[in-house]
Amino acid sequence: MELVFATNNRHKLAEIAGMLDSRFRVLGLADIGCTEELPEEGETLEANASQKAFHLFHRYGYDCFADDTGLEVEALGGEPGVYSARYAGPGKDSGENMALLLQKMAEINNRRARFRTVISLVRGGEELLFEGIAEGEILTSGRGSGGFGYDPVFRPAGYDLSFAELPAAEKNRISHRGKAFRKMVAYLLGEPEIPADTITM
Numbered sequence: 001m002e003l004v005f006a007t008n009n010r011h012k013l014a015e016i017a018g019m020l021d022s023r024f025r026v027l028g029l030a031d032i033g034c035t036e037e038l039p040e041e042g043e044t045l046e047a048n049a050s051q052k053a054f055h056l057f058h059r060y061g062y063d064c065f066a067d068d069t070g071l072e073v074e075a076l077g078g079e080p081g082v083y084s085a086r087y088a089g090p091g092k093d094s095g096e097n098m099a100l101l102l103q104k105m106a107e108i109n110n111r112r113a114r115f116r117t118v119i120s121l122v123r124g125g126e127e128l129l130f131e132g133i134a135e136g137e138i139l140t141s142g143r144g145s146g147g148f149g150y151d152p153v154f155r156p157a158g159y160d161l162s163f164a165e166l167p168a169a170e171k172n173r174i175s176h177r178g179k180a181f182r183k184m185v186a187y188l189l190g191e192p193e194i195p196a197d198t199i200t201m
């Protein structure tokens with residue numbers, strides 16, 4: 001089965017490639033000659049995932065999926081949420097985003113947060129949405145060099161390490177995107193949800 005992953009984020013493409021079941025082939029935007037920035041003008045993760053996937057489907061004609069992800073911090077009323085990418089400004093700079101988040105959290109004891117991913121799958125113009133959540137907390141400073149985005153400042157529940165300190169396969173096993181992606185794969189294969197441990201890494 002062939003699907004295009006509608007993302008301009010090379011880290012996301014690498015993550016999904018690392019989780020692929022051999023029955024799937026996932027193409028990136030470069031593989032179909034798409035070099036434009038995908039629009040995401042919505043006010044929810046659902047709306048943005050949907051907009052990216054439908055944009056690609058209508059303009060390029062491929063069955064595809066797109067994800068939108070937000071870091072939702074409880075003490076900040078769900079911020080940065082859908083605005084996670086541009087939290088510190090239009091440059092989408094992860095270092096600046098994390099610095100702003102840590103500054104806002106400086107005096108806050110409640111560090112609870114979660115990553116939430118919504119995947120929009122569009123095939124033949126029909127859409128389905130899949131959600132994945134990873135609970136955890138915001139560290140007081142960044143740790144680790146793996147992953148991307150906010151990974152250095154997020155410690156998943158049940159771990160002493162940040163997402164950026166975990167091996168990629170372990171992050172994929174417990175992450176928001178990993179969970180949403182496995183739901184989509186199970187749906188596409190017409191199977192019950194596949195346990196994380198059995199996915200080929």
Ligand code: ITT
Nearest residue numbers: 006007008009067068069070084085148149150151
């Ligand atoms: P596309 O829209 O092209 O897919 P993007 O980087 O804009 O790429 P999102 O809007 O989904 O992707 O990402 C929102 C922000 O959340 C952005 O700053 C990402 O770096 C960050 N992010 C997304 N997934 C993450 C993850 O698994 N770990 C840490 N940060 C993540």
